Amino acid sequence: FEDREIGDFSDKELSRIRNEAVGFVFQNFSLIETLTVEENIELPLLYSGLTPKEAKDRVHEVLTKVGLPDKGKKHPKQLSGGQQQRVAIARAIVNRPSFIIADExxxxxxxxxxxxxxTLFQQLNNEGVTIILVTHDEETIEYCNRLIKVRDGKILEEVLT
Structure with missing residues (x-):
């Protein structure tokens, strides 16, 4: 990563990479129910050194990008599953990562x-964000431009779609 072996990074450097260069999206959303949507999205920014105004602007920017500009004050339980996943994606992209790992x-x-x-992932990919998407769903594969089939930790096939 960044022309270095992963094993050569210190714990502090790995933490920085996980926070700034990688966005994570989970199947179960992994949102904190006691926090508002804005607070959930703002979490990765706490370590980035942004001013509170910059952080607020960034949160509003990604909420707009995922189509939820008016949901910032709500709590996750007040949202549909699709809206919760959009919040999870907003949280994943708020630090403008190089790539996103999305598990189902x-x-x-x-x-x-x-x-x-x-479609949102395709838009992000068109903006230069690499999307690593793990899925078992054949229909999801239609949205990908590259497919790597893995079984038992071994690559079985790699196809440009």
Whole structure:
């Protein structure tokens, strides 16, 4: 990573990479229920050194990007599953990462919401963000431009789609 072996990074450097260069999106959203949407998204920014105004602006920017500009004061339980996943994506992109690792990001969503989420990932990819998407869903693969099939930790096949 960044022309260095991962094993050569210190714990502090690895923490910085995880916070700044990588965005994580989980199937179960992993939102903190006691925090508002804005507070959930702001969490990765706490370590970035941004001023409170810069952080607030960045949170509003990503909420708008994921189509939820008016949901910042709500709590996760007040949102639909698709909205919660959009908040999780907003949290993943708030630090403007180089890549996103998304583990079954549509697994708990209906087909319409899944399509919206996958379209959002395509938009992010078109903006230069690499998306590493783990899925078992054949329909999700249609949104990808590269497929790597893995079984038992071994690459079985790699295909440009």
């Amino acid at each position: 990001p549509t697994g708990a969503l209906d087909s319409k919401t899944s399509e919206e989420i996958l």
